[in-house]
Amino acid sequence: MEANRLRILPVNGFWKKVVLPVISLILFISVIAYAVHETTKATVTVSIDGEDVTVQTHASTVADLMREQEWNVHDYDHVEPGLDTDITGNMNITWDTAKQVFVTANGHERSVWTTAENVKQLIHELDIDYKKQDLIKPGLDEDISDEMNLTYESAFRVELTSDGEQQELWTTSTTVADFLERENVSLGELDRVEPALEERIDEETDIQVIRVEKVTDVVEETVAFGTVTRKDDDLANGNEKVVQEGTEGRVNKHYEVVLENGKEVSRELLRTETIKESTDKIVAVGTRPAATNVSRSQSPTQSSEAQSGRTLTVTATAYTAQCSGCSGITATGINLNNNRNMKVIAVDPSVIPLGSRVHVEGYGTAIAGDTGGAIRGQKIDVHVPTKAEAKRWGRKQVKITILN
Structure with missing residues (x-):
């Protein structure tokens, strides 16, 4: 046991005298090296979408810093200064991450x-030369958000005529409605x-x-009266009374009138309302034969031809009261205009005396x-x-009988 204890003591002394000091030196050097390493890092402030983050770095460039952190x-992000810029102490870096926006401009869709x-900055980026009448939705002051939908419609002038007024208006509408x-x-219901x-x-x-x-328009109108003729044997032939x-x-006529912008374009008669009936005019027409004065110069033959019951064959034509050169009043004063x-x-009075009652074949009594030049x-x-x-009627041969 004593021998073993004597062998261990030198080892413990070695650790105390050699190993521990070496380890302490290494640790000291490491601490110093770490301290030196840390104190030599550059301080960089990165603004990420407006939020500041401060980091210590030994990165050489901005790109190295981004990878380090x-x-x-992404390709569409904005980094200022650029990724190739060398890192310096107390450096400020701005990093704005790109957002995807779905843009519909005048009906054409695209993603940016x-x-x-x-929105105002984005419109500027898209080189859209807008005017105040254009439709931009959301509005220009709206913040951009990821996957936002942006609509732009360019306004144009349209001429509108309505209610008597004509005006030129800006619009982004697609249809009249x-x-x-x-x-x-x-x-209105009827407007077009x-x-x-x-x-x-x-x-x-x-x-x-x-x-x-x-x-509805109600118009009062007069109704002309008719004329009725009646034969009167008490009146001389050709006379009227x-x-x-x-x-x-009088009648009221009810019309449906269609007005367009206040002007009448059509009128349809709906009904007629009688206010007062008309009364016919009655005219008596004389049928009593007039006395025939035979000229003393007439021959016995002419006088006999005018006698009652005489039958002749004559050439007959026809005429109306409205014939060319006619007045409608006969040679004996009969008004044919009122007695159609x-x-x-x-x-020819020398053949058939005026005022005679006759019967004409195919014509009647x-x-x-009347007389005539022809x-x-x-x-x-x-x-x-x-x-x-x-x-x-034309021209024809007929028989005529003198009745009286």
Whole structure:
């Protein structure tokens, strides 16, 4: 035991005298080296999206610092100063991380990466020359966020005519309906718009709002009275007498009137309301034959031809009261204008005395009450109401019988 103790003592002495001092020296040198290492680090302040982070580094460049701190810098990020810049003491570095924004500009969609702080800066980055009338959504002062949706629509001028006013307005609308809604232009049930509401618009579009309304218009009108003729044997042939004066009637006509911008464009009669009935004018027409004065110069033959019951074959044509050069008043004073259906014939008085009652084949009983420049000898001209009937009559041979 004594021998063993004597062998150990030298070892403990060795540790105390040699090993421990060496270890202490190494530790001291390490501490000094660490202290020197730490004190030689550069102090760098990095602003990451506006938040400051201060680090101590031996990195040579900004890129080395980013790798040292395990910060992943993407291609669209903004680092100032650049990644190749050497690190210096008390250096300030700005690192703005890029955000993805989905942009729709005038209908065209694309995705962009940006370090802009707000929409206004991004619009500037995109080289969009905007004006105050353009639509930018969200607004210019809105902060950029990742995966934001940005809409830009360029405004253009449109001419609007509505309610009597014409104005030029800026808009970003795509259709007529959208434009009117944005401009707070309301439409009535009957109103119409040109172009149609669903039509697309551009800077060459002129929009017209046409105000349509339907109103009822009541118009009072007079109704002309008719004229009725009645035969009167007490009146001489060719004479007339008013038995009853005619009076006009009155009616109210109800119209549906369509107005466009205050102007009438159509009118439709809905109903007629009688206020007062008209009264016919009644005229008595004489049928009593006038006395025939036979000239003393007439031959016995002429006198016998005018006697009652005599039958002749004559050439007959037809005429109306409105014929060229006609006045409508016969040679015996009969007013054919007021008696369109009266049976009257024009004769040569030397053959058939004026005022005679006659019967004409195919025409009926009539009064020989008129003459004519072309009516000579065995010719007559029968009176008919219309030119069409005169044409249908034409020229024909007929038998005529003198009744009295």
